[in-house]
Each structure stands twice: as C-alpha cells, then as structure tokens.
Amino acid sequence: MTASTMFEKIWRRHVIAEEEGEVLLHVDRALIHEGSSHAFEKLDSQQRTVARPKQVFAFNDHYVPTTGRDKGVDGIAIPEIRNMVLKLAANTAKHGVTLFGIDDPRQGILHIVPPEQGITQPGLVICGADSHTSTHGAFGCLAFGIGASEMMHVMATQTIWQRASKTMRVTVNGTLGFGVTPKDLILAIIAKIGAGGGTGHVIEYAGPVIRAMSMEGRMTVCNMSIEAGARAGMVAPDATTFQYMEGRPYAPKGAAWNEALAFWKTVPSDTEARFDREVTLEGADIAPMVTWGTSPEHAAPITGMAPDPERELDSTKRAELAAALEYQRLKPGMALSEISIDRVFIGSCTNSRIEDLRAAAEVARRGRARVPAWIVPGSRAVQRQAEQEGLDRIFRDAGFEWRDPGCSLCTAINGDQLKPGERCASTSNRNFRGRQGTNSHTHLVSPPMAAAAALTGRLTDVRKLLK
Amino acid sequence: MTPFTKLTAIAAPFDEANVDTNQLCPTRFNKVPRGPGHARILFHDRRFALDGTPKDHILNREPFSRAQIIVADRNWGCGSSRESAVYALYEFGIRCVIAPSFGDIHANNCAKNGLLPVVLSATECAVIRKQLNAHPGATLTVDLSAQTVTDVDGVVHRFEIHPVRRKCLLEGLDDIARTRQYAERIEGFEEAYRNERPWLYSNP
Numbered sequence: 001m002t003a004s005t006m007f008e009k010i011w012r013r014h015v016i017a018e019e020e021g022e023v024l025l026h027v028d029r030a031l032i033h034e035g036s037s038h039a040f041e042k043l044d045s046q047q048r049t050v051a052r053p054k055q056v057f058a059f060n061d062h063y064v065p066t067t068g069r070d071k072g073v074d075g076i077a078i079p080e081i082r083n084m085v086l087k088l089a090a091n092t093a094k095h096g097v098t099l100f101g102i103d104d105p106r107q108g109i110l111h112i113v114p115p116e117q118g119i120t121q122p123g124l125v126i127c128g129a130d131s132h133t134s135t136h137g138a139f140g141c142l143a144f145g146i147g148a149s150e151m152m153h154v155m156a157t158q159t160i161w162q163r164a165s166k167t168m169r170v171t172v173n174g175t176l177g178f179g180v181t182p183k184d185l186i187l188a189i190i191a192k193i194g195a196g197g198g199t200g201h202v203i204e205y206a207g208p209v210i211r212a213m214s215m216e217g218r219m220t221v222c223n224m225s226i227e228a229g230a231r232a233g234m235v236a237p238d239a240t241t242f243q244y245m246e247g248r249p250y251a252p253k254g255a256a257w258n259e260a261l262a263f264w265k266t267v268p269s270d271t272e273a274r275f276d277r278e279v280t281l282e283g284a285d286i287a288p289m290v291t292w293g294t295s296p297e298h299a300a301p302i303t304g305m306a307p308d309p310e311r312e313l314d315s316t317k318r319a320e321l322a323a324a325l326e327y328q329r330l331k332p333g334m335a336l337s338e339i340s341i342d343r344v345f346i347g348s349c350t351n352s353r354i355e356d357l358r359a360a361a362e363v364a365r366r367g368r369a370r371v372p373a374w375i376v377p378g379s380r381a382v383q384r385q386a387e388q389e390g391l392d393r394i395f396r397d398a399g400f401e402w403r404d405p406g407c408s409l410c411t412a413i414n415g416d417q418l419k420p421g422e423r424c425a426s427t428s429n430r431n432f433r434g435r436q437g438t439n440s441h442t443h444l445v446s447p448p449m450a451a452a453a454a455l456t457g458r459l460t461d462v463r464k465l466l467k
Numbered sequence: 468m469t470p471f472t473k474l475t476a477i478a479a480p481f482d483e484a485n486v487d488t489n490q491l492c493p494t495r496f497n498k499v500p501r502g503p504g505h506a507r508i509l510f511h512d513r514r515f516a517l518d519g520t521p522k523d524h525i526l527n528r529e530p531f532s533r534a535q536i537i538v539a540d541r542n543w544g545c546g547s548s549r550e551s552a553v554y555a556l557y558e559f560g561i562r563c564v565i566a567p568s569f570g571d572i573h574a575n576n577c578a579k580n581g582l583l584p585v586v587l588s589a590t591e592c593a594v595i596r597k598q599l600n601a602h603p604g605a606t607l608t609v610d611l612s613a614q615t616v617t618d619v620d621g622v623v624h625r626f627e628i629h630p631v632r633r634k635c636l637l638e639g640l641d642d643i644a645r646t647r648q649y650a651e652r653i654e655g656f657e658e659a660y661r662n663e664r665p666w667l668y669s670n671p
Contacts, residue, residue: 016656017649022631024649026656028667035497038550046643054670063498084498098670121667131548131572147550147576153642159653161642163629195485196542196568229545231571252666260666295485295545316540316593320484413494420517432489432546434512 003272005167006234007202010142010267014125016159025162028141029119030056030154031110031128032097034063034084038148039129040091043155052158053096057119059110060085060102063414066376066403072103078415095155108379108405111135111223111349115215116381118248122237122264127154132349132429134225138218139245140237140267142202145226165231166276168201172209174283179463181359182217183351183427183446185209185281186224187289187299193279195297198230201277204269205235209283215244216355223350224429227296236268290336290459291431291444293324298431300336302449302461308332327433328441336459339443343424344369344400344454345436346447347376348410351427356447357386361394363451366465369399373454374416376408400454412436425453469581470639474562475608476535479525480596486539487546488573492555494547505551505558526559530604538595538607539566544573553580563609565616567592578632581639583611585626595619611637 004012017024032039036058043050050056063084068075073089076082085102092099100106100113107113111132114120122140126133129151136143146160154160170189176182190197203225210218218235225233235241242261245251252260287301300306306325309332312318325332330339346352346360357377375395377383383405386392392402408416410428418424418440427450428435431442443459452462496508507515514524521527526534537543537556543566544552553576556564562582567589569577574584587595598619599605608617611633616624634640646653661668 016652019645020630022629024646024653026653026660035549037498038501041500048643054668080498124667129548131546145548145572147548147553147572147579149550149579150575150642153646156643157646157653158657159646159649161631161645195545199542199568199571226546226572229542229568229570249671252669256666256669260664263664295487297485316482316484319482323483411494413497430487430489430546432487434493435489438493438512438517 003270003274005269005273005275006140006204006236006267007142007165007167010123010125011164022161022163024159025125027127027154027158027160028055028124029126030151031114031126031133032056032058032151033061033110033129034088036129036148036151037084037087039151039155042148042152048156050095050097050155055158056097056155057114058088058092058097058099059113060088060100060107061109062407062411064102064406065414066406066408066416069404081415105380108381109349109352109407112352112378112382115139115219116248116379118245118251121245122241123267127151127160131226132223134230134233135219135223135349137222137225137232137234138215139241140234142232142234144232165202166200168198168203168277168279169275170203170205170279170281171207172205172281172283173207174209175212176209176283176286179288179448179466180286181446181448182213182220184286184289186221187291187296187444188281188286190224190228190296191299192281193228195227195295196229198225198228201230202232202234203228203230205233210235211238214355215240216353219353220350224296227429237264288446288449288462290449292328292330292336294327294431294433295324296429296431296444298324299444302336302459304336306330306332306334306336337461339459340423340457341425341443341453341459342371342422343418344371344373344450345376345409345424345426345428346374346450347378347408348428349378350429351447352376352378352382354382354385356427357382357391360447360451361391363448363455363462363465364398364400365394367398367455369454370457371454373400374403374409375400376403377405379405409436425450425459468639468641471562471581471583471611471636473608473610473612474535475606476562477530477533477604478536478538478599478607479531479534480599481537481539482596484540485542485545488544488549488552488570489546491544491552492549497549497551499551501554503558505554509555509559533560535560535562536607536609537561537564538592538599539564540592541567541589543569545570548572550576553577553582557582565592565595578636581636583609583636585609585616587616587624587626591624
C-alpha cells in the first residue's frame with residue numbers, strides 16, 4: 001500500500017459513496033451556534049429532523065454578553081440578541097441536540113469547549129457552522145467550516161458531499177525565539193503564503209516547532225488556517241495530544257481508552273507520504289508580528305514598517321496597499337511601533353485559552369493599562385482555572401477588565417463593539433474592514449503583544465517589556 | 468434551488484483582492500432571516516454612511532445597480548462561512564461571480580444557492596474588468612452548459628467547473644435529494660463504523 005498523508009487516511013475511512021469524484025463523507029461531529037438559525041429554518045421549512053442528534057453539539061458563544069451574566073438570558077438587553085440565544089435553546093430542545101447554554105458551567109466558544117470536553121478527537125471528520133472550525137485539526141482530525149445549507153444537510157443526514165482537497169505541509173524548523181508565540185508563527189505563515197495561499201488545500205503543520213508546541217498553541221495555529229484560505233489545518237496527534245485528552249468528559253475511559261489510543265497512533269501521515277506542496281520556515285526567523293492592514297496577509301514584524309505603495313511595482317498590488325492604508329489611516333512607511341491604539345481585546349477562539357491568559361498576565365503585571373483593555377476567557381473552564389491561578393487579580397490590578405466567556409469583540413455581534421474610528425490591538429483572527437464595529441480599525445497580535453500594547457498605548461515590541 | 472443555465476447581464480467590475488464576507492454582509496445582519504431586505508445589506512457599510520445615506524459605491528450607481536454579474540479579483544469571499552453573504556448577493560440580483568479564486572466555503576455556499584462561481588485566470592479577469600470599466604453597463608454572457616464566458620469584445624473564455632457542481636446548478640438539484648438515494652449505504656456505513664469506534668458514542 002502506498003504511503004498516505006493524515007488527511008488521506010481520515011478521508012478514505014469516511015467515504016460512504018462517490019459520484020464523479022465528489023464523495024459523500026460521514027461526519028462524526030457537527031458543531032453549531034446561535035448563527036445556525038438559518039440552518040434550522042431550512043430544516044424546518046423542509047420538515048426534516050436531525051438525523052443523529054447525539055453527534056451534534058450546540059454552543060452559546062457569538063451572541064452572549066460578556067458582563068452581567070448572573071442574570072442569564074434575561075440580562076441581555078437588546079431583544080434581537082436575546083432572541084438569538086433563546087432560538088438556539090428552542091431549536092436544540094426541539095431536535096434533541098446537546099446545548100452548552102448560556103448558564104452552563106461548561107459554556108464557552110465552540111472551538112474552545114469541544115477540546116476541553118474531549119469531544120474533539122483524532123481521526124474524526126468535524127463540520128462546524130463557523131470558518132474557524134479548522135481549530136480542531138490540532139488534534140489530528142479533519143475539521144472545517146461550512147455554510148447554513150451544508151449544515152442543514154449535515155444535520156439532516158450526518159453526511160456531507162465533498163471533493164478532495166490538495167495537501168500542503170508547512171514545516172517549521174528550529175525553535176521560536178524569546179517572546180514569539182504560536183500566533184506570531186501563524187501570522188508569519190499567512191504573510192508568507194498569502195490570504196489565498198492555502199486555497200484548495202488542507203495544511204498539515206509539522207516540524208520541531210510544532211512538535212514542541214502545546215495543544216493550546218497548535219489550536220491557535222490551526223485556527224487561522226482559514227485566514228490563509230485553507231480548507232483545514234491539521235497537526236499529527238502525539239503524546240502531547242493524548243496527555244491533553246486523557247480524563248476529559250467525552251474522552252474514552254479504561255479499556256476503551258487503550259483501544260482508541262491504538263487507533264489514534266495510526267492517524268499521522270506515513271513517513272514517505274507525499275504532499276502536493278511543501279512550505280518551510282525557520283522558527284528563529286520569526287519575530288512578534290502585527291497586522292497593519294485589512295487582510296490577515298497584511299502582517300509584518302513589529303520591528304518593521306507599514307508598506308509604501310509607491311515602491312510597489314505591480315499596479316493592482318499598489319492600489320490594494322494604498323486602499324488598506326487609507327482605511328486604516330496609516331502613513332506609508334511609518335514604523336509599526338508608532339501606531340497608537342484606543343482599545344485592547346484579549347480573547348476569541350484564536351487566543352483565549354489558559355496559556356494565552358498566562359502569557360498576557362506575565363506582561364500585564366509589569367505595568368498598568370493606559371487604554372481600556374478587555375480579557376475575555378474562551379470558556380467558563382478557562383475562566384475558573386485562570387481565577388484559581390490568580391490571573392484575574394493580576395489583570396484587575398493592572399487595570400484590565402476581566403469579563404465572562406464568549407466571542408465578544410472578535411465577531412462583535414453580542415453588543416461588544418468598537419466605536420467608529422476606534423483602533424484596537426486584538427488577539428482575534430480577522431482585521432477585515434469593520435470587523436470589530438463599523439469603521440473600526442484592528443491590529444492582530446499575540447496575547448503578550450496585546451498586553452504590551454495596553455501598557456504603552458501603542459503597538460509595542462513585547463520583548464522590550466519582558467527583558 | 469433555481470437552476471442556472473445561461474445569463475446575459477450587466478456586469479460590475481470589482482478591482483479589489485480579498486473581498487471578505489464581512490464586506491458582503493456585515494456581521495450584525497447575520498441574524499436577519501433571509502428575505503428581500505438582504506438586497507440593501509449587500510456591501511452595506513461600503514454603500515451606506517452611518518446615517519443610512521448612500522455613499523459613492525459602484526453598486527449604488529446606474530447602470531451597475533442593475534448588475535447580475537460581478538467580475539472580481541483574487542480570493543473573493545474569503546473569511547467567515549456566513550451564508551448571509553450569498554443571500555445578500557442573490558437578493559441584490561447577482562447570479563454569477565467571476566474571479567481568479569474564491570474563499571472555499573463561500574464558493575460552496577454560492578453553488579448551494581444557485582449562484583454560479585466562475586474561475587477564470589487573473590489575466591482574463593483583469594482584461595474583462597478593464598472592458599467593463601471602459602464601457603459601463605456592458606453585458607457579459609455566461610453559459611454554464613458550454614462552460615463559457617463571452618466578454619465585452621466577444622471573446623469567449625472557457626472555464627472549468629466540477630461536473631457535479633455543474634449538473635446541480637443546471638438542474639437546480641439540492642444535495643438532500645442526491646443523498647437520499649444512499650440511505651441504505653449510510654446506515655450500513657454507520658453500523659460498521661460504530662462497531663469499529665464504539666468509544667465515540669459513550670456520551671457522559
């Protein structure tokens with residue numbers, strides 16, 4: 001038998017039928033949230049039911065408030081937002097789907113909770129009603145985001161029609177430098193291959209830097225695969241993966257654990273497996289990164305400068321750079337460390353896990369926030385652990401605001417948003433125009449870089465503060 | 468799903484790479500149930516000022532306000548998986564987007580809603596956008612059956628499309644109808660799979 005990539009192995013085992021190169025895949029788990037109301041509307045309008053309700057998991061995250069949560073759903077002042085939370089509860093109750101609801105002690109973001117609960121496991125196919133479903137690939141599963149029509153199909157049949165992606169391996173050699181995090185790595189990868197560089201591909205991240213990385217870090221890297229246009233991101237499961245999973249509520253126990261473990265060890269790509277495209281980076285070359293523009297590919301080291309469109313030879317690219325700088329109100333060629341910010345957001349499915357909060361707290365305890373700075377843990381579990389470790393005290397003492405879990409200022413639809421013209425150093429994943437509020441400006445950074453920006457009021461090389 | 472066969476219509480050029488789905492449908496409109504109101508949601512924050520007055524935007528200008536085709540640059544529809552971006556395009560009247568590349572999820576969402584995503588080379592897209600900029604209101608003809616786009620100068624560009632996507636769009640088929648034929652195979656698959664990985668089903 002020829003050598004296979006991890007993607008190919010998982011794909012093959014899930015094929016039910018094939019039509020002219022399009023295959024019907026079995027879906028192990030489907031992940032939905034309040035925004036899946038469109039999928040439920042389609043399901044209801046066709047009078048269909050959820051085929052395998054025990055394999056569908058729902059999360060209150062996009063629309064939940066991040067303060068005043070003691071009042072539960074009644075604490076949501078805006079009726080349209082409250083209605084989204086209520087609708088998900090009604091739809092999941094009607095169809096027998098498990099809901100991690102607003103009052104659940106396990107509540108959190110749909111890409112934070114399933115790994116915590118052991119729902120995410122190696123070798124699975126996971127479909128989520130959200131593009132950052134790629135996060136789960138950190139466990140060696142094939143996980144990707146889909147729209148409402150496809151989610152309706154998944155809920156109705158527990159299957160999805162797919163065409164095989166090409167494979168890309170991104171190998172990161174050596175080690176990451178002082179003050180450099182998985183977020184900086186993925187921003188560097190996107191800057192290198194472009195926001196469409198992964199289109200049509202599933203990316204497997206490999207090499208010593210990935211092997212040495214925690215599950216939290218691998219999730220951050222896989223999370224932003226979609227920002228490179230990739231269908232999914234993956235990391236081979238190893239001892240780090242299994243150690244993370246053991247004892248989690250949905251993880252197998254006893255004899256079943258050993259049986260599962262034997263299977264999980266067969267999931268990684270074979271040594272001789274061939275990838276359609278190979279990309280290599282040196283860990284030591286990567287500095288703390290910031291985005292200056294309106295696409296995640298507009299990323300550069302904090303030691304760098306905003307581009308000067310006049311120096312761009314390609315006229316299309318020149319116009320694009322000029323438009324991004326104009327929207328962001330930045331001067332061509334200005335030092336990135338001169339960019340003043342109005343707000344800081346530490347949170348989102350990219351960077352709201354315990355390690356992210358620890359890294360941010362390590363910076364926060366060295367000073368005091370000069371601008372409003374929010375910490376939004378990814379889940380109740382992360383929030384509790386951080387509080388046990390005293391991180392909330394460190395943040396509060398440094399003038400940061402400690403809030404309740406949800407998507408918050410990343411997707412900016414729960415009522416948390418920037419005012420027009422405000423500029424935010426954010427640990428989220430998208431710096432699109434208006435993403436954090438109409439006419440707002442976003443600079444994507446790592447959690448320690450965000451904390452550093454809070455202490456100085458501008459984009460700052462965190463390595464100077466950590467020395 | 469309404470079939471897509473052949474369309475001759477006004478095309479609007481978008482000389483901008485990486486147009487993300489947040490632009491097509493700002494997030495706060497995601498909670499709006501699909502309806503005619505989505506026409507105004509398309510590019511809302513680009514087309515309308517904070518007080519709701521129209522801005523100078525190509526889709527607010529005649530004749531492009533009647534466009535049914537968009538000719539874009541690379542990575543159209545990147546970002547969020549929101550299908551509301553397609554509802555906005557469709558309700559505005561757009562039936563086909565031509566671009567050198569698409570965000571994967573958005574292209575799927577388009578096809579599942581009867582909106583044809585056409586991939587032509589970056590050079591071809593640039594040539595057609597230039598024609599459309601020079602001749603506002605000019606039409607293109609997109610023939611899915613023949614897999615061709617006829618540009619303003621009458622030059623015919625052939626495009627590739629997966630045979631299943633083509634068939635579904637031409638006939639207006641939805642996936643559920645296709646999947647239903649495999650009901651027995653799905654059951655057989657699930658039985659074998661559950662025996663092989665029983666630990667996946669022991670919820671706490």
